[in-house]
Amino acid sequence: MTAPVFLVLGGKGMLGRAFSSSLAYHALPFRSCDVDEVDITNEDAVRQAIFPGVRFVLNCAAWTNVDGAEKDEEAATRINGHAVGLLARRCEEVGAMLVTYSTDYVFDGQAQRPYRTGEKRAPLNAYGRSKAVGEELLERSGGRWMNIRTSWLYAPWGNNFVRTIAKLLREKPSIKVVNDQRGRPTSAEHLAAATLAMIDAGATGHQHVTDGGECTWYEFAVEIGRLIAAPGKVEPCTSAEFPRPAKRPAYSVLDLTETEQLIGSMPDWRANLAHVVKRMEA
Numbered sequence: 001m002t003a004p005v006f007l008v009l010g011g012k013g014m015l016g017r018a019f020s021s022s023l024a025y026h027a028l029p030f031r032s033c034d035v036d037e038v039d040i041t042n043e044d045a046v047r048q049a050i051f052p053g054v055r056f057v058l059n060c061a062a063w064t065n066v067d068g069a070e071k072d073e074e075a076a077t078r079i080n081g082h083a084v085g086l087l088a089r090r091c092e093e094v095g096a097m098l099v100t101y102s103t104d105y106v107f108d109g110q111a112q113r114p115y116r117t118g119e120k121r122a123p124l125n126a127y128g129r130s131k132a133v134g135e136e137l138l139e140r141s142g143g144r145w146m147n148i149r150t151s152w153l154y155a156p157w158g159n160n161f162v163r164t165i166a167k168l169l170r171e172k173p174s175i176k177v178v179n180d181q182r183g184r185p186t187s188a189e190h191l192a193a194a195t196l197a198m199i200d201a202g203a204t205g206h207q208h209v210t211d212g213g214e215c216t217w218y219e220f221a222v223e224i225g226r227l228i229a230a231p232g233k234v235e236p237c238t239s240a241e242f243p244r245p246a247k248r249p250a251y252s253v254l255d256l257t258e259t260e261q262l263i264g265s266m267p268d269w270r271a272n273l274a275h276v277v278k279r280m281e282a
């Protein structure tokens with residue numbers, strides 16, 4: 001089998017799908033597969049999929065159910081933690097670069113200014129801890145890797161906040177959304193394009209990629225409602241009024257200084273959101 005230059009793992013997920021479009025657009029040779037073809041926790045499957053000639057492994061596979069991770073942290077850690085170590089080892093063996101993704105939830109949310117790439121990890125929930133395990137294993141691996149932390153991912157497809165809020169605002173007269181968690185939304189399509197630009201720019205190690213600007217979930221929801229001209233109204237509430245199994249950081253804005261020096265400024269989240277909403281799958 002001819003080696004694909006890019007191997008996308010978790011290819012049917014939100015980001016995985018964005019990569020298929022982006023790589024095809026740039027006419028870059030790639031293979032995209034999901035858990036049915038390559039389970040990243042399975043060493044044999046990983047060895048077979050990553051062979052000499054593969055140059056970049058784009059790991060979009062993950063356990064992304066934040067509340068679900070509270071009930072089964074071990075399973076989340078197998079995928080978000082140990083499998084990342086396995087991929088890093090195999091990439092090193094064949095001389096490929098591993099690009100993988102982590103989260104703003106590795107930080108504690110107590111900061112008063114954006115989290116820089118080298119800052120201390122202190123996750124508040126099981127999902128954040130599972131991702132922190134992956135980051136530690138990468139740091140101990142000897143190969144070439146880039147770990148891109150991102151936050152609040154959305155796309156015209158898949159399970160995400162934008163599609164959920166749009167549906168709710170079309171069905172209900174009003175919804176409540178938390179206004180005391182602040183972060184940076186990220187278009188999956190922007191993240192895929194920015195990742196390719198980061199690779200091109202020679203970036204390695206921990207990096208941050210999100211949309212530009214920042215907001216609360218409430219402000220994000222209000223803008224979604226405005227863009228779809230929904231009849232439903234968005235009302236602000238506190239996290240205490242809307243308890244969830246996993247604790248969320250109050251402030252999880254990721255610092256973009258290094259990224260913007262490398263590949264230019266990140267488009268504002270409102271512009272990316274408008275672009276996505278126009279093409280949103282039903």
Ligand SMILES: NC(=O)c1ccc[n+]([C@@H]2O[C@H](COP(=O)([O-])OP(=O)(O)OC[C@H]3O[C@@H](n4cnc5c(N)ncnc54)[C@H](OP(=O)(O)O)[C@@H]3O)[C@@H](O)[C@H]2O)c1
Pocket residue numbers: 009010011012013014015016034035038039040041059060061062063064079100101102103104150151152153154158159
């Ligand atoms: N979504 C967010 O808001 C967010 C925020 C910060 C960081 N991130 C990170 O960004 C990356 C991309 O997230 P996403 O939202 O695109 O994820 P996603 O839509 O949940 O996609 C993940 C894909 O990985 C697959 N998968 C699960 N276990 C696997 C395994 N053992 N082997 C191979 N594939 C497996 C999933 O299949 P099934 O659906 O069949 O399980 C799914 O197709 C992840 O690393 C995520 O943690 C996401």
